[in-house]
Amino acid sequence: MNKKNEKPRLSFWEIWNMSFGFLGIQFGFALQNANVSRIFETLGASVDDIPILWIAAPVTGLVVQPIIGHLSDKTWNSFGRRRPYFLVGAIFASLALIIMPNSPVLWVAAGMLWIMDASINISMEPFRAFVGDMLPAEQHTKGFAMQTFFIGTGAVIASALPYIMTNWIGLSNTAAPGEIPAAVKWSFYIGGITFLGSVLWTVFKTEEYPPEELERYSENEPGEGSIIDAAKEAVDTGNAKRKLTAASILIGVGLALTYYIYGANFEQELYIFSIGVAVFGLVMGVAGFMQKVLDKDEHGLVVVVSDFLNMPKTMVQLSAVQFFSWFALFAMWIYTTAAVTSHVYGTSDTTSVLYNEGADWVGILFAIYNGFAALIAFALPYFAKLTSRKIVHAISLLIGGISLASIYLISDPMMLILPMLGIGIAWGSILAMPYAILSGAIPSKKMGVYMGLFNFFIVIPQIVAASILGTMLRNLFNGEAIFALIAGGGAMAFAALMMIFVDDKAAQEMNESSEAIEPAE
Secondary structure, rough: OHHHHHOOOOOOOHHHHHOHHHHHHHHHHHHHHHHHHHHHHOOOOOOHHHHHHHHHHHHHHHHHHHHHHHHHOOOOOOOOOOHHHHHHHHHHHHHHHHHHHHHHOOOHHHHHHHHHHHHHHHHHHHHHHHHHHHHHHHHHHHHHHHHHHHHHHHHHHHHHHHHHHHHOOOOOOOOHHHHHHHHHHHHHHHHHHHHHHHHHHHHHOOOOOHHHHHHHHHHHHOOOOOOHHHHHHHOOOOOOHHHHHHHHHHHHHHHHHHHHHHOOOOOHHHHHHHHHHHHHHHHHHHHHHHOOOOOOOOOOOHHHHHHOOOOOOHHHHHHHHHHHHHHHHHHHHHHHHHHHHHHHHHOOOOHHHHHHHHHHHHHHHHHHHHHHHHHHHHHHHHHHHHOOOOHHHHHHHHHHHHHHHHHHOOOHHHHHHHHHHHHHHHHHHHHHHHHHHOOOOHHHHHHHHHHHHHHEEEEHHHHHHHHHHHHHHHOOOOOOOOOHHHHHHHHHHHHHHHHHHHOHHHHHHHHHHHHHOOOOO
16 A cells, blocks of 8 residues: 555644534534523423424534535635635624523524524534544544544533533522523623634644645545545436435325324424425435436535435444434433423422522533543543444443433432433444444545535434424323433433444454544654
């Protein structure tokens, strides 16, 4: 093998700098995950309406990430390939973080969530592809583990901010009905500043390889081919028929489900899922029509849909694992505040001191699981070396699922720390292992679009969760949010089972998982 055509190994601090922006990205996500349900409830949302309000986040990611991935694969200007997207997303996300806690009414808060999530996705998706661009294959696990460290660190600080603002700074954590407490507002302000600042650090401290250099390096990586000519790559014309056939099936199933939901007088949230299936089919049909009738093989929509239909085998296998993992996470994020305040603290009164103490404690619990994930990130490559990435991820998911469901058995707030440690193990692995496995199985020239498409299997389970969890709570669990956490625990345990079927050939060929993050290289 020609060594001069291999990407140079980067030092610890170079990987640190290229990953540092994730600190701010996770600041935004952590503040969103730990406090948006609280903001919605404060502005008048009922607990079973929360999933429908959260739907903006996954729908936005479903649309934005593959588009940004496809565009960033083809982008090159004086500012770089991925870095322009880091910066634009950071600017808008920071503004949304500042505006969100000042929302006067519920619909404004829901709109800000939509804008915030779109902006975070614009910054985040290219960061995943950045590892594939900048690091040789044997350092991919290190790169994603470093991202996991910053994700965990950012989430620890951001999740704890309302508690810190209240107990250390002295800001109020209560407010008049319909008003967001000052502690929450200032937490979001700090988050906005941190988001922009950390992304700027990566933008100015990291230089990207120019297209010609990436082209040379790609010769020794999975999916050899031209990075420079990726935008001009021809799409197999036989795929047009597949697109149209799949479109007909999806549209038919979606319309049939919608009619059934209407006839059975089920809750309106279920329309999100049924209509979403039909819309997805429609998009695929448009792509098939453009390819077969208009001969638009190189159109971005046609290329992205073709890539989706031709996903590598490993990516297909990982998709099932991602689906159930992220269903569990979404259930946890939107229902932990309601579950802990009602099941452990015994109140649902959002204006009470007890409720807000419980909500603040949820922030601390989220900080704990994220902090533990940050520590676990450094150990993951070592554990993977002793066993395999598959085994490490399967065991981590099983521990996380048992831990999430066990919250039902706990009545002492302090004891909630124990399941959060288990969830932290799962979270650390979810943020690193699937991406490390995937990055060794996809073509380097398609790194951005496939990382974006992989997000489908993060987003779709969230849409499913938003569609059915509210209905389940109303009709099966008498509105008790704790049962959503039990359902999430079961889903995560099932994801662990599905991990057995994932084929990680790249680990066998390159021993990518054999190195731990070291202070210097």
